[in-house]
Amino acid sequence: MVERVNLNHAAGNPVDKRVLKGMLPYFQEFYGNPSSVHIAGRHATKAVANARMQIVNLVGADTKDRIVFTSGATEANNLALIGFAYRNRRKGNHIITSEVEHLSILNPLKFLVKQGFEVTQIPVDEHGVIKLEALKEAITDKTVLFSVQHANNEVGTIHPIQEIADIAGDAKIPLHVDAVASAGQVPVDISDLGASLMTLSSNDLYGPRGVGALIIRRGTSIQPILLGGGQEMGLRSGSENVSGIVGMGIAAEIAGKELEANIRHLTKLRDRLIKEVTTKMEYTYLNGHPSHRLPNNANIRFSFVEGEAITLYLSFEGFLVATSSACTSRTLEPSHVLLSMGVDEAEAHGALQLTLGRDNTETHIDHFIKALPPIIKRLREMSPLYPPS
């Protein structure tokens, strides 16, 4: 088989070997339950408390903030939105978000609309940046929450989150930040932002799947959505996934420590990738912001061809990539993010989302930029849209 080159880290990261090593004892040796009073339980309690501190340190939280471990970012986003909205309903029923949020934001908000909430979705500019003026204008006296991503997972655009936080702060509206795509990629500091809630995902930090966290700052009240034994300070019931939590903690610590080195490494690969691909082929464009973008993300569209077909041809040659094409989505609809940025629907089908990881090398980029042009050329030759008339 051909060597496999992963340029699809947004779909999943391998667990860092140091993380896995740290997790392993918690499967068989230290399998205590934090709810137990005996020694095995206390050991588990300490391990979870330690992981909380590692999360606190990664994002500049305070030891008095509550770090609620969840089963992932989707649950953390659901908890942030539904838990906050239900708990603070008497204060107002209006929530502001953007058009380019992840579905784990947009779908809970749709649910809340059915429960009588009102949601305003702020549009983005052609680079995918949330429009600050529209954000300001959307505020009403019923607005109880902003929920905004720090960076967009699909096109890589980093939003001006401090300005957004300042708008929220001036209006005294709590801010929830979905930091899944940005944490571990760029500096994130919840205290500087003054955000009230923040979502993190373990696997995006090279920790295990099935773990995430919602950071709830002092003074912010939410109600739980998973009810039961009252674990996680009553905010998230269910026996704690101790090995997973330990893994997320270690992953957060490593992500913090190696942030600068990773930014340097990835930015270099990404810039070369974008430059070579967009300049060597015609009708080929970068999606997302040219400079305010995640170090690991290159989202590129190829006119006249469809993304699933590119993805498959690439996969025959060992390259794992993703596409924003409707053909690979469950709903068969093209990416709401690209459409919101004003990308033409036909063009949206031809977008490749290339997400780099710590394991990628210059050689991977070399191979990729060699393999891609013939595939695009071949598909264009098949396409009735090409050459454009």
Added chain:
Amino acid sequence: MVERVNLNHAAGNPVDKRVLKGMLPYFQEFYGNPSSVHIAGRHATKAVANARMQIVNLVGADTKDRIVFTSGATEANNLALIGFAYRNRRKGNHIITSEVEHLSILNPLKFLVKQGFEVTQIPVDEHGVIKLEALKEAITDKTVLFSVQHANNEVGTIHPIQEIADIAGDAKIPLHVDAVASAGQVPVDISDLGASLMTLSSNDLYGPRGVGALIIRRGTSIQPILLGGGQEMGLRSGSENVSGIVGMGIAAEIAGKELEANIRHLTKLRDRLIKEVTTKMEYTYLNGHPSHRLPNNANIRFSFVEGEAITLYLSFEGFLVATSSACTSRTLEPSHVLLSMGVDEAEAHGALQLTLGRDNTETHIDHFIKALPPIIKRLREMSPLYPPS
């Protein structure tokens, strides 16, 4: 340090070494996401599909039933109750359950009561068995769901689940079975029962924490409670915890294969444990059903002493056990299960929940039945309630 003897498997099982071995490749080598179209994604999709089959086989489900992987039994119970109730609201608003369910059943039901549902909790007899007559009488024309545990995790009583299922079946009311405590301990067959929904927990099968499953039989509709990318057939969003799901699958397969052997092994240990402890000390009684009980469970109460104190003294000698005493619960309330069975409150504080596991041996029992009496004697000597007047 003293050798540690775990008699508290209800709090957590070590992950079976065969399970861990099967999981390991999914952390670093096969870390694909089932949503991806490329080869790594297809590999992950297959692994998850295989795990579904292993679950299907354990509980006699049908390949056409939906197996929804969740983050654990708590989430599966929340999904079963809230997801079913919301989706079937127009059919009626009355749900029947028992007084001895796990909090991950009782607390979602309390939430539903706030949303306008009505809940009837069926009492149990002195052995903790759900009263069938009361169950029949509770049915109204608004009843849309029964939610009943197969066995009680705390006192070990196995309910007459076939009779309960027949009552549900005769009244054409869908049945949800919380089989967390029974699956892998005794035979469970969802087809024989004709249940519509069933909750399973991975760790109770010696799989990893942070995974569970809700089985949804054909013809049963629920709506999701975690909303987002539409994973798990749209019923549970969030990137799949592939390694965890693989682990739960293997655990289910092993649990099925070794069921008879485990029943023999555990029943022998349990019977000896119960006999020696309850006959060698006075004022010492078995809680739960004397014969219809889980092979791994011995719940024993000691009058005049408090359970946390017993637990700690035992832990100094290396024995890990749990107590139903209020002093170890988050709410400082004594076990709702024991109270429902009519156990006096003061007596409820002196109950030890002993749960055996595959790793326990005759030697463990030897040591335990030697270590326990002096501790009980000592605590009784401290107690103003002893000797009884």
Added chain:
Amino acid sequence: MYSETVKDHFQNPRNLGEMKDADAIGKTGNPTCGDLIWIYIKVKDDIITDISFKTFGCAAAIATSSMLTELAKGKTLKEALKITRKEIAESLEGLPPIKMHCSNLAADGLHKAIEEYLGKTGRTVEDL
């Protein structure tokens, strides 16, 4: 997800490309939806003597186009009209359910090409 036959037709499409001297072209699909198929035919004595395609779309769209051309070549127009989406999918050893409709437009393209051809000679499908 895709059968080996689909992969083969996707990687080695048969009868691919524009046909300069086509008697008719059937265009179906819509680039907005992500699939656009053009079927070119050459007809003699109401028999499809040559056929080719150009397709913008996913692997399923390309493979179904390719398979259709193989199935249709040499058939009479009347026989060719009987080729269904289902037959194409079966010849490909199945398609993922989600791809059965949106990406399986090739048969429609052929219908349109035949209609166009008949139209040029003043006929309709009923006249076959």
Added chain:
Amino acid sequence: MYSETVKDHFQNPRNLGEMKDADAIGKTGNPTCGDLIWIYIKVKDDIITDISFKTFGCAAAIATSSMLTELAKGKTLKEALKITRKEIAESLEGLPPIKMHCSNLAADGLHKAIEEYLGKTGRTVEDL
């Protein structure tokens, strides 16, 4: 969860057991709640010359009882009345927050014992 001092007093309780010739017994708590503490005292010249306890309850209840008896022994009744729950908890190097109240009843037991003793001699705490 528990400090080393708590563990020590739990494992080696000081002044444990019934006192047959006690001058007074203070009973506090409630077995329904899981904690019941009896404090026995012997008093001479308003000084606690001997003290012991029996406790039904968790480790915190036993350790606080034990610590109370150490703190109270040899004190005048007036001084002994000043022993607070907080002082006991601090002498034990802290208690888990959840245990601060329900299982820290020993000081109340001592109060009751002193009141009973005073009552027997026709006095109240105000007379000290």
